[in-house]
Amino acid sequence: MKRLWIPLTLLLSVSTLLLLYQWDQAEAGSGKVSKSQHLDVSMTVKKNELQFGYTYEHLKPGIYTLEIPEKATGIVCSQKESPCRITNQETPEMILEKEGKVLVDYTIRMPENEVINDWLLVVKKEDRVVQPPFSLTIQDYDEMKDPWLVPTAKKSDIQMENLRYYKFSSMDESVPLTRKGEASLWKRGNSIVTYEAGTELSDAVKQELQSFLKGTGPVLIQLDQSDTKISDNLMRVEGRDVKELQAEYIVEHLRKATTEEDPWELKIVKDVFTKKKTTMANEIAASLSEEELMLWKKRLLQAENIKDLGSHLDEALSSVFGAETSYFQNYEAPVKDNLYFVEDRYVFYHDQLVTERIVHYHGAPYLSLPDISRVLDYNLTEIEKNAVYRLEVPGKEYRFYVDQSTFIVNKESFGMGEELLIMVEDSPYIKRQDLQGLLDINLTTSPK
Numbered sequence: 001m002k003r004l005w006i007p008l009t010l011l012l013s014v015s016t017l018l019l020l021y022q023w024d025q026a027e028a029g030s031g032k033v034s035k036s037q038h039l040d041v042s043m044t045v046k047k048n049e050l051q052f053g054y055t056y057e058h059l060k061p062g063i064y065t066l067e068i069p070e071k072a073t074g075i076v077c078s079q080k081e082s083p084c085r086i087t088n089q090e091t092p093e094m095i096l097e098k099e100g101k102v103l104v105d106y107t108i109r110m111p112e113n114e115v116i117n118d119w120l121l122v123v124k125k126e127d128r129v130v131q132p133p134f135s136l137t138i139q140d141y142d143e144m145k146d147p148w149l150v151p152t153a154k155k156s157d158i159q160m161e162n163l164r165y166y167k168f169s170s171m172d173e174s175v176p177l178t179r180k181g182e183a184s185l186w187k188r189g190n191s192i193v194t195y196e197a198g199t200e201l202s203d204a205v206k207q208e209l210q211s212f213l214k215g216t217g218p219v220l221i222q223l224d225q226s227d228t229k230i231s232d233n234l235m236r237v238e239g240r241d242v243k244e245l246q247a248e249y250i251v252e253h254l255r256k257a258t259t260e261e262d263p264w265e266l267k268i269v270k271d272v273f274t275k276k277k278t279t280m281a282n283e284i285a286a287s288l289s290e291e292e293l294m295l296w297k298k299r300l301l302q303a304e305n306i307k308d309l310g311s312h313l314d315e316a317l318s319s320v321f322g323a324e325t326s327y328f329q330n331y332e333a334p335v336k337d338n339l340y341f342v343e344d345r346y347v348f349y350h351d352q353l354v355t356e357r358i359v360h361y362h363g364a365p366y367l368s369l370p371d372i373s374r375v376l377d378y379n380l381t382e383i384e385k386n387a388v389y390r391l392e393v394p395g396k397e398y399r400f401y402v403d404q405s406t407f408i409v410n411k412e413s414f415g416m417g418e419e420l421l422i423m424v425e426d427s428p429y430i431k432r433q434d435l436q437g438l439l440d441i442n443l444t445t446s447p448k
Contacts, residue, residue: 039134048110067122075106120174151218176234190218208242247273258306283339366429
């Protein structure tokens with residue numbers, strides 16, 4: 001057995017050296033191919049300090065603005081060809097006299113929660129970002145057995161006697177960095193989900209997460225936290241409430257996309273995608289199918305440079321439903337407003353024009369009761385303003401109540417009709433299907 005152990009140890013040592021050599025050679029080779037199109041970023045972990053190093057292969061002479069992480073200290077730069085100076089540690093500018101390779105370094109203390117989210121240096125020249133795609137390496141001298149989690153593809157993970165060495169694929173933006181710790185792990189593509197150790201994720205939660213991750217880039221999601229908070233590619237989730245996460249994600253995107261400060265509409269949008277259904281949120285949920293709701297969500301996440309959030313929300317609703325609405329623009333608290341969509345179409349009784357628009361409410365078409373009574377020569381009386389209406393037709397009399405499920409026929413019998421009569425712009429509208437059944441008439445439509 002001893003004879004086999006010595007050669008095996010030697011073979012493993014040689015293999016490790018060959019792997020390191022091949023990795024170094026591959027990296028050196030890729031650098032020769034395109035020095036100016038790539039940036040090398042390294043993070044060295046020693047005694048709870050993170051030393052970041054940036055290697056810019058070719059920077060032209062001039063003055064560069066450096067946007068450094070909030071907690072960064074001791075920022076320095078160096079250049080072999082000539083001096084490199086940084087003028088101010090708080091709002092630093094880097095001055096280069098000659099073109100060439102530039103090294104920039106700074107230090108960050110390990111956060112208490114061991115999640116590093118704000119760490120990336122951004123270099124600008126004349127307000128233009130000089131930030132090519134970058135690769136990230138991590139050299140950890142503190143926690144050799146506790147792997148680093150980064151929501152991107154990992155190319156190398158080599159553990160040696162007093163060092164664990166990582167190499168990650170090329171990236172275009174900052175991503176959260178953290179150690180695994182005691183948490184359990186679930187991966188989907190390049191995204192990482194951590195949750196309380198010793199527990200399992202249910203199939204329902206996994207399905208919700210998979211659906212959510214389809215609309216994001218690579219992210220780090222931490223479940224089983226005390227609150228829900230969204231920040232760039234890092235997401236904390238209270239318990240395992242993925243619906244709350246989805247709502248916060250949409251709201252955070254809209255908050256960044258609009259120029260308005262803390263608009264009231266954000267609360268309504270959040271309520272639509274959570275279990276908490278306030279009046280306005282209930283109206284939207286009742287008016288859109290699940291497919292339309294998801295399409296609305298997609299449109300909201302595509303939004304940029306919003307000047308008027310209410311107008312934008314209405315435009316997105318209109319495009320999803322296929323008819324116009326002014327729901328958010330017309331809303332006045334605390335009055336209850338109905339979410340309805342207006343479709344410009346001709347409605348005929350035989351060859352006679354009845355009305356030029358159809359109102360859609362909670363997925364059903366409605367027609368103007370005054371228009372119907374006028375064209376068909378019926379007698380319509382408003383008994384109580386915006387509440388009770390009497391419609392007299394040959395041989396019958398109907399008494400309708402706004403937002404009531406019952407109505408009276410000939411003052412003696414009752415009928416039932418769910419959401420039969422609603423108010424739209426201070427005018428009564430009746431559900432088309434019930435109207436045709438009660439009056440035994442056939443209405444046709446055509447586009448304008």
